[in-house]
Amino acid sequence: MLSEKAIKQVDEIIARYPAKRSAVMPALYIAQMEFGWLTPEAIEAVSEATGVPKATVKGVATFYAMYKHKPIGRHLIQLCTNVSCMIFGAERLVDIIKNKYGLEAGGTTADGRFSLVIMECIGACGTAPAMLVDTDFHENLTEENIVKILENYK
Amino acid sequence: MITVTINGKDIKLEKPVTILEAARTAGIEIPTLCYHESLELYGGCRLCLVEVEKMPKLQTACTLYVTDGMVVRTESEQIADARRGILEFLLINHPLDCPYCDKAGECDLQDLVEKYGPTAGRFAEGKRKHPESFDDPIIVRNMERCVMCTRCVRMCDGVQGDSAIAVTNRGSHSFIEPFSGGRYNCEYCGNCLTVCPVGAIMSRLHRHSYRAWLVETEVNTVCSYCGVGCSMVIQVRNNSINRVVPRFGLGINNGLLCVRGRFGYDYVGNEQRIKSPLVKKGGKLEPVTWNEAFNTVADRLKALRERYGGSALAGIASGRCTNEENYVFQKLMRCGLGTNNIDSSARLGYSGAQRYLENIFGQGVTANPIYGIANSEAILIVGGDPTAINPILGLQIRTASRNGARVITIGYAPGLERFNSIGLKPRIFTEGILLSGILCEILKIKPFTGENQTLESVIKGLSLRPAREIAEICRLAEDDIRKAAEAICNVSSISIVIGQDIIQRSNGNRNLFMLSSIGYMLNARMTLLSERPNEQGTIDMGCLPDMLPGGRPLEIETFRKRYEGLAGTEIPSGPGLTLMEMVEAAEAGQIKAMYIMGENPVFNLPDSNAVKKALGSLEFLVVQDIFLSETAKIADVVLPALAWSEKEGTYTNLERRMQHVRRAVDIQGMEDWRIISEIGKRLEVSMPYNSSEDIMAEMVRVSPLHTGLTYEDVDKGNALWPYKGEPLRAEMPSLSLSDENIIADKGKLYLMVRRPLFHSGTLSRRSYALNNICSEPYLRISRAVAERLSVKDGDVLKVSTVKGSLQVKTKVDISLNDSAVLLTNNFEGMGAFSLLGYKLDPVTKAPGIEGTEVTIEKGKPR
Ligand code: SF4
Ligand code: SF4
Numbered sequence A: 001m002l003s004e005k006a007i008k009q010v011d012e013i014i015a016r017y018p019a020k021r022s023a024v025m026p027a028l029y030i031a032q033m034e035f036g037w038l039t040p041e042a043i044e045a046v047s048e049a050t051g052v053p054k055a056t057v058k059g060v061a062t063f064y065a066m067y068k069h070k071p072i073g074r075h076l077i078q079l080c081t082n083v084s085c086m087i088f089g090a091e092r093l094v095d096i097i098k099n100k101y102g103l104e105a106g107g108t109t110a111d112g113r114f115s116l117v118i119m120e121c122i123g124a125c126g127t128a129p130a131m132l133v134d135t136d137f138h139e140n141l142t143e144e145n146i147v148k149i150l151e152n153y154k
Numbered sequence B: 001m002i003t004v005t006i007n008g009k010d011i012k013l014e015k016p017v018t019i020l021e022a023a024r025t026a027g028i029e030i031p032t033l034c035y036h037e038s039l040e041l042y043g044g045c046r047l048c049l050v051e052v053e054k055m056p057k058l059q060t061a062c063t064l065y066v067t068d069g070m071v072v073r074t075e076s077e078q079i080a081d082a083r084r085g086i087l088e089f090l091l092i093n094h095p096l097d098c099p100y101c102d103k104a105g106e107c108d109l110q111d112l113v114e115k116y117g118p119t120a121g122r123f124a125e126g127k128r129k130h131p132e133s134f135d136d137p138i139i140v141r142n143m144e145r146c147v148m149c150t151r152c153v154r155m156c157d158g159v160q161g162d163s164a165i166a167v168t169n170r171g172s173h174s175f176i177e178p179f180s181g182g183r184y185n186c187e188y189c190g191n192c193l194t195v196c197p198v199g200a201i202m203s204r205l206h207r208h209s210y211r212a213w214l215v216e217t218e219v220n221t222v223c224s225y226c227g228v229g230c231s232m233v234i235q236v237r238n239n240s241i242n243r244v245v246p247r248f249g250l251g252i253n254n255g256l257l258c259v260r261g262r263f264g265y266d267y268v269g270n271e272q273r274i275k276s277p278l279v280k281k282g283g284k285l286e287p288v289t290w291n292e293a294f295n296t297v298a299d300r301l302k303a304l305r306e307r308y309g310g311s312a313l314a315g316i317a318s319g320r321c322t323n324e325e326n327y328v329f330q331k332l333m334r335c336g337l338g339t340n341n342i343d344s345s346a347r348l349g350y351s352g353a354q355r356y357l358e359n360i361f362g363q364g365v366t367a368n369p370i371y372g373i374a375n376s377e378a379i380l381i382v383g384g385d386p387t388a389i390n391p392i393l394g395l396q397i398r399t400a401s402r403n404g405a406r407v408i409t410i411g412y413a414p415g416l417e418r419f420n421s422i423g424l425k426p427r428i429f430t431e432g433i434l435l436s437g438i439l440c441e442i443l444k445i446k447p448f449t450g451e452n453q454t455l456e457s458v459i460k461g462l463s464l465r466p467a468r469e470i471a472e473i474c475r476l477a478e479d480d481i482r483k484a485a486e487a488i489c490n491v492s493s494i495s496i497v498i499g500q501d502i503i504q505r506s507n508g509n510r511n512l513f514m515l516s517s518i519g520y521m522l523n524a525r526m527t528l529l530s531e532r533p534n535e536q537g538t539i540d541m542g543c544l545p546d547m548l549p550g551g552r553p554l555e556i557e558t559f560r561k562r563y564e565g566l567a568g569t570e571i572p573s574g575p576g577l578t579l580m581e582m583v584e585a586a587e588a589g590q591i592k593a594m595y596i597m598g599e600n601p602v603f604n605l606p607d608s609n610a611v612k613k614a615l616g617s618l619e620f621l622v623v624q625d626i627f628l629s630e631t632a633k634i635a636d637v638v639l640p641a642l643a644w645s646e647k648e649g650t651y652t653n654l655e656r657r658m659q660h661v662r663r664a665v666d667i668q669g670m671e672d673w674r675i676i677s678e679i680g681k682r683l684e685v686s687m688p689y690n691s692s693e694d695i696m697a698e699m700v701r702v703s704p705l706h707t708g709l710t711y712e713d714v715d716k717g718n719a720l721w722p723y724k725g726e727p728l729r730a731e732m733p734s735l736s737l738s739d740e741n742i743i744a745d746k747g748k749l750y751l752m753v754r755r756p757l758f759h760s761g762t763l764s765r766r767s768y769a770l771n772n773i774c775s776e777p778y779l780r781i782s783r784a785v786a787e788r789l790s791v792k793d794g795d796v797l798k799v800s801t802v803k804g805s806l807q808v809k810t811k812v813d814i815s816l817n818d819s820a821v822l823l824t825n826n827f828e829g830m831g832a833f834s835l836l837g838y839k840l841d842p843v844t845k846a847p848g849i850e851g852t853e854v855t856i857e858k859g860k861p862r
C-alpha cells in the first residue's frame, strides 16, 4: 500500500482529469519513489489508489523505459553520452565511474550505493557534459570534479 | 442514403458503416485479423487494407467509414503486396509449429498465409524466444504465436470487464500477460480464448486431444449451471466431449460464456458417477438390477402410503433437471403417492420471491429479457453479485455501465465495483431499512399513479423513517441515500436485479415489498437471480406444494378438477409442505419417506447437520442423482440418473425462455423421467412416454400456460413468456408484511454465505477444471478484521457458531463490510451451511439466514 501522503497526492492528481486512468503515469512515479522501483506491490498499490486494474497498470508501466523495473541503488546516476556530451568527453566519465566504483552502465554497485543509467540528451547540451544524480542536476562535468560530486552521495 | 462503390459494385446504405461492413453486406470478402464484430475497433493488423479513390495511401477497411460516392477496391497488385508484406512480418517471430499446434485447422493466421502470404520469409536473424507458459492450470500461453491483434485484451477489457490481461512491454518485445506473469487469477471466462485468432492462448483441458477437423458432431445445447441459460455447442468425438464452445450470434450469450459453462462441463465424465442402482442391505448400499430397485421403491412407497397416508410422503424436485422430468416428478408425487408435499431448492429464494412479486404485479412479472438490462438507463442491484451468480447477466450490467447507465449496488458485489456509480454498503442486515429509505426519497419525487390502489394504500400506510435516521441505522452518508434515489428516479428505463441474500431473511418479504414498491413507483423491470438452470421450470411444472403446472393455484377447484380430469386420478386438495417445512416435519416424525431427485439437501440446505439428522430418521429415502452425494449416502435406494449432456429436454431460464437441452453423448443409463415413469407405472400412474417430447406433449395439455407448445417452437426461439398460453389474472391478495428487524451488531461478526463464481456445489466440485481454478474454500474477512486478528491471506482460522466450527484458510477481501465474514457452501465438509441456522420467512417460506454470530480465532495449520 502507498503511504497516506502518497495516496493524497494521487487523489489530487486524479481530481485533475475526467478519467481516473489519466493518473496512472504520475501515480507510478510516486509509487516508484516510495518503493524504490516498480515492484509488483508498487504496481498493485497504484492500481488500488487509482482504481485501474493491475494488469493494465503493469502494461503501462512496462511500456515506458524510464520507469524502474528492477531494484536500483540508493542514488541513481543518469549520465548523458549523446552528441554534445560525447564531444566534451562523457565517454571518459563513464570509464572513471567504472574504475572508481566498479559500476557498469545499467548496473548497480555491490554495496547498493549507486546505479548508473546512460541517457540520450538531458537537455544540457550548452553546459555539457551533464548528469542527474537522483533529482540534482550537475553540469560542466570534468574528469576532476565528477568523483567529488559523487562523493557527496553516500 | 449513401452509395459506395466496392469493386465496381454499387452498394446502397442507410447509414454510414465501415468499408468492411459495407463489403460484407455485398458478399465481398476482405481479410481481417484484429477485427472482431464484438470488439471495439482497433485497426492494428493492417490486413484489411484497401484502395480508396482519392486517398493516396491504402486504408484499413475495418476502421474507415464509408461516405457517399466513395470508390473502393479490395483486390489489386498493390494490396496483395501489402498483405504479403504484413504476413511476412507477422511470421518473423512465429515458431511455424502448425503441425504441433492445437489451433491448426481453425487458425486465422494459417488460413491467411495460405491465401495471401509469402511462401518464404527473408528474415535471417534469429527468432524471439518466449517459452510457452504452463503456470496456469487451465490456460496455456504461447506468446511466440501471438500476432498482437489485442483481441484478447479488448475482450477482457471491453466486454468481460475483468481487465486481467494487458499488452506488456513494448514493440517487438511485447506479449500478452496477466498481472502475475504466470497464473491468470481472473474470472476465467475463457472469452479471450474464443477471440484469439491464433494458437497463442488455449485451453489445457483438451490439449493435443483433437484436431478441429476431427470433431465428429456438434450439438447445440444450453449450459447446465445457472438460470441464464447460455447457448453452447458441445463438440464430440468418440462419444465423448472434446470441448464446449459458444457461438457468436447464438443465444442470449452471443459468443460469450462464463467459467462454469466453458470449463465446468467435465463433471459429467467424472469417475465418481454412480453406475448402478443401489439398495441398502444390512446397512450398506449394494448394487442391484434396475428392476429390483424399481420394485423396492414402488413397494416401499406404496406400503408407507397405505400405512401413514400420502401426507407422510414428500418429494424434492430439481432445478437441475429438465421441465419434462420435473413435470413427471410432480405427477408421480400427486397421482402416484397422493401428496402435495412437493418443492425444490428454488424455495431457498427464487420461487417464494417470484410468487411474492407476482401476487403484486401479476404472473410473469420477472419475465424480462436479459438483454434489456444492458439497455437500461439505471440498474438497482440488491442481494447478490450478479457477476458471480449469473455471470452472463452480470456482463449486461457492466455493458450498461459502459454505456453510461447509473448502476447502484446495495451490499456485497465486488464484481461490479468498478462499474457502479453508487455502491452502498449498509451495515449488515439493514439492507431492507435502506430500501425503505430509498423508497421514502422516491415518494418525495414521484407521484402515485393510482394504477394499483391496493399496493398504494399499503405504501401510504407505511411509517417510513427520514433519510437522516436511515443513514444512522445503516451507517451510510445521508446524501448517498438521496443520490441513489435520485439516480433511479430521473430516467425512463430501470431494471431491478434481486439476489437471494435479501430474500433469505426471516422478514425477506418486507425487503421484497420495499423493492416492489420502488419498482412500482418507477415502473421498473424486475429480474430475480437464479442459481440453477431450471429453477423456473420447477415452478412452471408444478413442483410446488400449492401450484399445479402452469402456475395454477391448487386450491382453486376448477384448476384442480381440470388437472384431475386429465390425470384420471384425484389429488389432495390442500397445499403441501414447503422445502424447509418438509425437513422439519421429517425431524418431527410426520414425514416418513422422501423421494429426492437431483438435489442434495443434506449439503445444500442451511443447518445441514440438522437436515442430515432429519433425513436420516426417515423410514425410507430415495435419492436419484448422478453422484453419490451427501444425501445419496444416507439413502435407502439410490437411482443413478443421466447428466445434462446425456439427455433431451427443455430448461426454462430466469427470463422464462424455454430452451432445448440436447443429448451430446450416448451413455448407458436412464434419464430421470424414465426412472420416474418406471416407478409411476408400478404405482398405476399413467406414464406412457417414450421420449421427452411425449412428456412435453402431455404437459402442454395440462398446463394452461404452455398450450400447444412444441419442441419446434422451442427450437425456433418462440418459446417465450407467456408461451402460447394464458397467464393467470388475479386480484392482488392482501399483504401481510413482516416487521422491521434491526439486529444490533454490537461490534460482533456475522457469518454469511458467499455465492462464488467458480463453484456451484455438488457438480462443480467434481469438475477437474473448476477444482483446479479454485480448489478450496476461503473465509473472507475485511481488512479491518484481518488487522484486528493480525492474520494475512492463507492463514488458517477457526470459525465457530452455535452450530459448530470449521478450520479454514482466510483471504482478505477489501469489498467486505467490517462485520461480515463470508464462507462458500461448495466444498465437502467445509460448507457454510453446516454453521448456519435459519428462521423461516412466514410469507415466502425461504430460510432466513441472519443474526448468525460467529467467532473467529487463529487456528492450527492443517
Ligand atoms: S479468461 Fe476471461 S477474465 Fe481471464 S483473461 Fe481471459 S477474458 Fe479476461
Ligand atoms: S494472444 Fe491471441 S488474441 Fe491476444 S493479442 Fe495475441 S494473437 Fe491476439
Ligand code: SF4
Pocket (backbone or CB within 6 Å): B223, B224, B225, B226, B227, B228, B229, B230, B253, B257, B258, B259, B260, B261, B262, B390, B391, B392, B393
Ligand atoms: S452464465 Fe450461467 S448459463 Fe451462462 S455459461 Fe455461465 S453458468 Fe452457464
Ligand code: FES
Pocket (backbone or CB within 6 Å): A080, A081, A082, A083, A084, A085, A086, A120, A121, A122, A123, A124, A125, A128, A129, A130
Ligand atoms: S547531449 Fe548530453 S545533454 Fe544533450
Ligand code: FES
Pocket (backbone or CB within 6 Å): B031, B032, B033, B034, B035, B042, B043, B044, B045, B046, B047, B048, B049, B060, B061, B062, B063
Ligand atoms: S482487421 Fe483492419 S486493421 Fe486489423
